[in-house]
Amino acid sequence: MTKLLTGATGVLALADGTILQGIGVGATGTALGEVVFNTAMTGYQEILTDPSYMSQILAFTFPHVGNTGVNLEDVEQIGGGAETSARGAIFRDLPTDPANWRAELPGGGDLDGWMKRRGVVGLSGVDTRALTARIRDGGAPHAVIAHDPDGKFDLEALVARAKAWTGLVGLDLAKDASTLQSFDWDEGLWDWPEGYARVDAFGKSVVVIDYGVKRNILRALASTGAKITVVPATTSAEEVLARNPDGIVLSNGPGDPAATGVYAVPEILKLVDSGKPLFGICLGHQMLALALGAKTIKMDQGHHGANHPVKDLTTGKVEIVSMNHGFTVDRDSLPDAVVETHVSLFDGTNCGIALKDRPVFSVQHHPEASPGPTDSLYLFDRFRDLMGPRG
Incomplete structure (x- = not known):
């Protein structure tokens, strides 16, 4: 078994017995998950609070993290903490002290302190380039x-413990990431210098089925x-259409x-038929x-980052987008x-579909741009x- 280096206060233990060690960051204790890498250069707070990262440990490929601090506005999940978003974080360097006017949070606007309060276990001093190459070649461990x-x-x-974990395949996590009750939303996109402003609805009504929705998706819609109106993941089609x-x-x-999809797909099909x-x-x-x-399959390492090129085949345009998916x-x-x-x-994987004869479409990437470019x-x-037409 690997011998720990003097001064090591954090480790990453892979299922194959590999041990990565360094300096612990954030919360003490342990967290179990699938290790993926994220290539975004900004937006670490939005990334760590994205419910789509539930049961995953994030390795940031960008080496310098922490300089913009944290704040109340950049939390993406509606409720909950690390249990329903990223479980852990891996950094090349120790998070730096904040040097940004938006770094303001009760208890302090620094990343390390925020991770402690939130319950995110972190590890710094790791060769994240080598870890990324390992994931690229061998899949997410x-x-x-x-x-x-x-x-x-x-x-x-x-x-x-890592070896015994069965992984994400077969796991329904949406129920835990979802809201427990319906609520209305009226906050719009961030706009300088006001920030996030309330929007007076003057158009159509939209029901969002929450499988782990991000705040900025709701803001973009508003x-x-x-x-x-946001409803829980288990809401029936009849309740939505009512x-x-x-x-x-x-x-x-x-x-x-x-x-x-065991419980969601039959309801979605009813909504399509409506x-x-x-x-x-x-x-x-x-x-x-x-x-x-169609069918879905598990990807070896998935797509995670804010700099992924996607082509809109309906217009021929290429856009740079945020992505976060392992399936x-x-x-075909x-x-x-x-x-x-x-x-x-x-890699040529599918990123969007539409029905030929009905007003139904979807995309794999995150068009709300949080973090990431606003191309979508x-x-x-x-x-x-x-x-x-607007009502």
Whole structure:
């Protein structure tokens, strides 16, 4: 078994017995999950609070993290903590002290302190380039991340725990990431210098089915002028349609789409059959594809970052987007009634579909740009237009 270096207060124990060690950051204790790398250069707070990262440990490829601090505005999940978002974080260097006017939070606006309060276990001083190459070549490993200020670790037990974990395949995590009760949303996109402002709804009504929705998706929808109502993941199609919405959104979220689809796909199919405009995002995209007769598969390392090139096949334009997914729609399984609308220029995987004869479409990436570029915000306008003239 690996011998710990003097001064090591954090470790990452992989299921194959590999031990990475360094300096512990954030919360003490341990966390279990799948290790993935994220290539974004900004937005670490949005990334760490994205519910789609539930049961995952994030390795940031950008080496310098922490300089913008943390704040109340950049939290993406509606509620909960590390249990329903990223479980751990891995950095090349120790997080730096904040040097940004937005770094303001009760208890302090520094990343390390925020991670402690939130319960995110961190590890710094790791060769993240080597770890990224390992994930790229061998897939996302199962691991336990641990932080002990005294440097006392039972490495054999940590490895055994990682090895025993069955992984994300077959896991329905959306129920835990979802809201427990319905609520309305009226906050719009961030606008200098006011920040996030309330939006007076003057257009259509939209029901968002929450499988782990991000706040900025709701903000982008509200900024189109729509009246937004968010409902739990287990809400039936009958309950959704009883609200008589002008459009329906299937949100992003964590876990295996086939597992969540056991209860969600039959309801999604009813919503498709209703003729209402429907917009799916990430997990919502995958489950819409399942409802239409396609298949989903687990990716080796997934797509995680804010600099992924995607081509919109309906316009021929290339956009740079934010992505966070470990499953993908098998493009070869798409039925004849479905047209592929977007494709990844990294590996050719499917990134968007639409029904030929109904106002239904979805994308794999995160068009709300939080974090990331705003190239895909037009998709919210496309969805608004499908709902018809503003009321």
